[in-house]
Amino acid sequence: MGSGTGRVTKRKGSNKRSRRKRTLSRALDQIHEDISGKGQFSKNGTTDLPVDFDLPGLGQFYCVECARYFITDGVLAAHKKTKKHKFRLKELKDKPYCQAEAEAAAGMAPPDNGSTSAR
Amino acid sequence: MRLEKCYVCSSTIYPGHGSMFVRNDAKIFRFCRSKCRRNFNLKRNPRKLRWTKAFRKAAGKELAIDTSFAFERRRNRAVKYDRDLVAKTLQAIPVIQKVRSEREHDFYRTRMVEREKETRKDALRELATGLDVIKPLIVREKLREREEKESAMEVIEEGLVDKS
Numbered sequence: 001m002g003s004g005t006g007r008v009t010k011r012k013g014s015n016k017r018s019r020r021k022r023t024l025s026r027a028l029d030q031i032h033e034d035i036s037g038k039g040q041f042s043k044n045g046t047t048d049l050p051v052d053f054d055l056p057g058l059g060q061f062y063c064v065e066c067a068r069y070f071i072t073d074g075v076l077a078a079h080k081k082t083k084k085h086k087f088r089l090k091e092l093k094d095k096p097y098c099q100a101e102a103e104a105a106a107g108m109a110p111p112d113n114g115s116t117s118a119r
Numbered sequence: 120m121r122l123e124k125c126y127v128c129s130s131t132i133y134p135g136h137g138s139m140f141v142r143n144d145a146k147i148f149r150f151c152r153s154k155c156r157r158n159f160n161l162k163r164n165p166r167k168l169r170w171t172k173a174f175r176k177a178a179g180k181e182l183a184i185d186t187s188f189a190f191e192r193r194r195n196r197a198v199k200y201d202r203d204l205v206a207k208t209l210q211a212i213p214v215i216q217k218v219r220s221e222r223e224h225d226f227y228r229t230r231m232v233e234r235e236k237e238t239r240k241d242a243l244r245e246l247a248t249g250l251d252v253i254k255p256l257i258v259r260e261k262l263r264e265r266e267e268k269e270s271a272m273e274v275i276e277e278g279l280v281d282k283s
Contacts, residue, residue: 027162030144097166097173099126099148105172106129107188107219114196 026067029096034064065089121193127155127165129172182226187219 026034052059061070063079065088070076079085100110123132126148138156140148150156158168165171176183190211198204251259 027142028164094164094166097164099124101173102126102129102165103124103193104188105176105183106124106131107191108124109189109192111193111195114194 028091029098031065031067031092032096034067035092065092123149125149125151125155127151127158127168127171180230182223185219185222187215187222190215 049060049062056069057071057075059069061073061076062068063070063076063085066079066085068079070079104110120134122134123137124130125132125137128151130151132149132151137149137151138153140150140156140159142148148159150159158165165173166177168174172181175181
């Protein structure tokens with residue numbers, strides 16, 4: 001490979017990093033929980049986020065909707081004007097998909113837990 | 120024996136089949152086959168994939184709200200064995216299935232009738248507005264030329280009539 005032209009494109013970074021990014025990124029239903037305040041991050045948590053030296057900007061500038069850390073306030077503000085962010089906002093307008101919906105679609109009723117149902 | 124439903128396509132997963140993913144917040148996702156797992160990994164919304172049950176129900180393509188869907192459910196309480204109950208259940212299963220399939224068929228039929236009306240309306244509208252598209256340009260040009268010639272002849276004839 002690459003013996004003729006002399007142009008060899010080298011992979012930047014390791015595959016491990018991209019895989020970790022994929023597994024650690026939060027899913028839409030988790031982000032929904034974050035926004036509603038039940039999850040790990042609160043909606044306006046830019047002020048009281050814990051300081052983490054491993055994260056960009058010490059983990060102080062976080063976009064809840066996109067689950068991303070930014071280095072400064074300005075970069076975060078710029079990010080909020082991007083198409084990606086707006087598209088994410090649009091995606092989050094829908095109710096998150098869940099296993100219960102999959103089961104309802106298969107023609108199942110909600111689970112019977114005994115105590116609540118008096119049939 | 121517990122039969123699970125696939126997170127993506129809502130098909131039944133029998134024991135020993137499919138795969139399961141446990142997310143780091145302990146939420147469980149079950150997939151009936153690699154197709155469904157891959158679509159989940161691509162972060163696709165099953166409600167927007169046209170081949171899933173969730174899409175078909177959300178888009179109004181299948182019967183979604185019906186009393187015949189109240190029987191199959193996960194029962195998280197132990198039922199004491201009762202011979203009569205088993206007999207009744209076995210009797211009820213085919214009856215419920217029949218009722219459900221009939222209702223689903225009715226739903227499909229009414230949907231198709233509506234669809235037929237819509238396509239007919241669309242076709243008529245297209246016919247009314249877009250006939251120019253299928254008439255070739257040359258034919259239209261020729262027709263216009265002929266009309267112009269005829270009108271010119273009429274003017275000349277009228278002139279002749281006036282002179283005489």
